[in-house]
Amino acid sequence: MNKSWHTIGTHHAAAVVIYLLTVSAGLAQVGVVPQDRPPFPGALNQITVPMPDVSGFVVNKQAAIVLGKALFWDQQAGSDGLACGSCHFHAGADNRVKNTIDPGLRNTNSALQNTYDPMGSGKKGGPNNTVTRADFPFHRLADTNDRNSAVQFDTNDVVSSQGVFRGDFYTVNLLSPANKAEVCTAALSPTFSVGGINTRAVEPRNTPTVINAIFNFRNFWDGRANNIFNGRNPFGMRDPTAGSDPNNSVMVADASGNLSPFKVAISDASLASQAVGPPGSNLEMSCNGRGFEQIGQKLLLRNASTLVPVTVPLSGQTVDPTDSVLGTYAGKAGKGLTTGYEALIKTAFAPQFWSSGNQTVDGFRQIEKNFSLFWGISIMLYESTLVSDDAPFDRYANGDITAMTLQQQHGFQVFNANGNCVFCHRSGEFTGAGTTMKLLQQQGSLIEHMQMSDGSVALYDSGSYNIGVRPTGDDIGVGGTDPWNNSLSWSRQLKNYLLTSPSLSSMFGIGPDGISLATCSFQVDQCVLVGANDRDAVDGSFKVPTLRNVELTGPYFHNGGQATLEQVIDFYNRGGDGAGSDIANTSGFGTNPTNRAPAILPLNLSVDDKASLVAFLKALTDDRVRFEKAPFDHPSLTVPNGHPFNETSVLRNGSTVYAMDTILTIPAVGRGGRPAAGLPALGAFDAGLGR
DSSP states (O other): OOOEEEEOSOOBTTEEOEEEEEOOTTSOSSOOOTTOOOOOOOOGGGSOOOOOOOTTTBSOHHHHHHHHHHHHHOGGGSTTSOOGGGGSOBTTBOOOOBSOEEOOTTOSSGGGTTOOOOOTTSOOOSTTOBOBGGGOOSEEESSTTOTTSOEEEEOOOEEOOBOOOOEEEEEEOTTSOHHHHEEEEEOOOSSSEETTEEOOOBOSSOOOOOTTGGGOSSBSTTSOBOSSBOSSSTTGGGOSSTTTOGGGSEEEEOTTOOEEEEOOOBTTOHHHHHHTSGGGOTTTTOOBTOOHHHHHHHHTOBOTTTOOBOOOTTTTSBOOTTOTTTGGGBOGGGBSBSSOHHHHHHHHBOGGGTOOOSBOTTSOBHHHHTHHHHHHHHHHHHHTTOOOOOSHHHHHHTTOTTSSOHHHHHHHHHHHTTTOGGGTSOTTTTOTTSTHHHHHHHHTOSEEEEEOTTSOEEEEETTEEBOSSSOGGGOOBTTSBOTTSOBSOHHHHHHHHHHHOSSOSOTTSBTTTTBOOOGGGOSSSTTOOEETTOOBOOTTBEEOOOOTTGGGSOSBTTTTOBOSHHHHHHHHHTTSSSSSSSOHHHHOBTTBSOOBOTTOSOOOOOHHHHHHHHHHHHTTOOHHHHTTOTTSOBOOEEEEOOOSBOSSOBOBOTTSSBBOOOEEEEOOBOTTHHHHTTOOOOOOGGGGOBO
16 A cells, blocks of 8 residues: 655644545545444455464474464463463353452452452352352343443452462473473462462453454454564563563574574564463463473473483373364374474474574573464464354355344344444454454554544544443553553554654654554544544453354453343443443543443344344354364363362362362364264353353
8 A cells, every 4th residue: 555644734742643645546535434334244254364474484384283283272381281272162262150250350449459249149259159140240230221220230350261370480390291390389379269278360351262363453352462473472562672682582593503582573463472471371371480481391391311302292182083183193092192392393483493402591492492482373373274254144245145044134234233333343353353453554543533422532542442341440451551561552652652752753653563643544533633642542442352153252241241142232232331421430540531432322222123133143153163163173171160169168189278170171072073072062151150
């Protein structure tokens, strides 16, 4: 796309205006006005999967996909038996109901971060609770259609996934098998414990699906998984030392094996940025203080004398011989793989990233030091195959008008009209945070101007919205910061730039994310001055999730506070939660009276409209996901499912400070899916809830 940019008027450190003078044919010179609706979503198979260019790193893509799938499902990767798949085993999400309550660790009020509320059913809250139907929704009203009706129950707690027991990383014992090599020291958790016994931690936001996540421009609910992958962590170019500090860089070897830091900057690779987050999280998969080098040591263990690899990928886990990716590598009796991680890395990746026999300055082999690079890219390539583009809706959109029922067709009409859903859940991905963001990036429109619910305008980040699920102070989402105190929000990066920049220099590289801005593409107030003190609407905003397979991925919203699609539709129908015409007490934060997106208004849907909308959402389920057929097949998993007893008492695991785990076994399935394994279809979250 060719653009001409021109600055007009006098520039102050606090104000700048940028005019978009010309754009290539087919693009409007001004943005849409709020009442204009996006086009109807279409079939997903008509959208090109946005694959990043990894040609300088990957020499064998299929081997990288094999590596990525093995790493994603391998329980040896976690400090105490957790894989990525441990939180993404049910339609790419998590449907467990026990030990799934987080007390609100993201709350801006520190007094509420570790405080469990009573449950909606009347039970005592706390770790190891089992949620039931009677606990939902987490904001309960006397009249589900009236947000101003009497509040019968409310909690700031969150439903999410079980992670690790609290512990501090000590070392990797290079003489032990991988599943016993990691040594951590125990410590009592002040939050996740019952009677002086640690339960597993629970993450502070509900687990989103990884299926179709390749389409997302940013990942994680708050967008901190950067569009650019730096090879080391989720933060892209925000990390000032990645690529320069030998202790925090991918290391590249020259012809003599000498190692030097290498700057990795892979665009459109937010899924790789996301993948390297959980393995180091002391809530999700890791003892506190464990780095990717230690994960590499553990999974690349070799015999000390013969240097023969001893770690068996997926050791002890069943791999179906018909697995669409791993089947040809299935080990004896279907356990583990017949190849090792080192062999897969050397087949998949360019030699300059693993070939040196020299140690790094911090004492690791090059292949261990670069394990985050291999992990992120290979898991991204594996997850890029998890595209569910054969739902009834896709067949309908491609011309088969019998693929959806009349009720579902009516629901699609509601979705695009009086339901207001299409404003945020647009395109074939059914999210405004997907590939449409790439076009917005090219237009300089990642920062937008939006009329808020109180009638005034504010800057906001495209693809992320505050919809009034919870009071904004519960979790500020995109309004948060990274480890270097940079705002996660593009809008605030712009405002910070205007506060500190002495001159225009270039508006193509604003802030740590290097965004560009074209105010003449704003939806409202095109070409107006933007000032450092302008209002923004980013606090409490979260990435718009995909609606594909949403029937199977409950509970819903970033707090997991709605158990059913019917409850979700009721939420939108009443115009979100929180009393008042502008929901100031829900979405206001600091001096900002409201951050609420303007499309969140009472909809006055009929009973038939709501039922039809739910029926349409179920038409977005791909039966290959429902039945775990290729490419959604997987190895077996044993995942923790709470602890014996309940929220007031747990069973200690021997003499340790940890509670004994109750184990849920997820059977392996091959390319034929659950029917071939004699298993029933995956069900909705509420199907597993007791009364």
